[in-house]
Amino acid sequence: MGVLMRRNAIIIFMCVELMLNAVNLLMVAFSKMFNDPSSQIFVFFIMVVAAAEVAVGLAIIVMMYRKVHSVDINILNRLKH
Numbered sequence: 001m002g003v004l005m006r007r008n009a010i011i012i013f014m015c016v017e018l019m020l021n022a023v024n025l026l027m028v029a030f031s032k033m034f035n036d037p038s039s040q041i042f043v044f045f046i047m048v049v050a051a052a053e054v055a056v057g058l059a060i061i062v063m064m065y066r067k068v069h070s071v072d073i074n075i076l077n078r079l080k081h
Contacts, residue, residue, distance in 0.1 A: 002014075002015030002018070003015045003016060003019075007072050007073055007074060008071055008072065008073075009061050009064065009071040009072070009073055010061060010071055012073065013057050013058070013061065016053070016057075017050060017053075017054070020046060020049075020050045020053075021050075023046060024043050024046050024047065027039045027040075027042055027043050027046075028040065028043055031043075064076070
């Protein structure tokens, strides 16, 4: 709901990170419950993707703030011109 309802890019970014962490927690719980270590390999890859997303996402947010001095996603339409 945070991704769909918020207007601040940083809050949306944090909500996406929370969703990735929830998937990681779920996969570790299933791995423990079913004694299947292959899910832990997927957790590692999800963590790598989340780290890459943090690097790229924060860079985009910082560049957006430098350009328009706001992190409101409604102002992103101005960046097209």
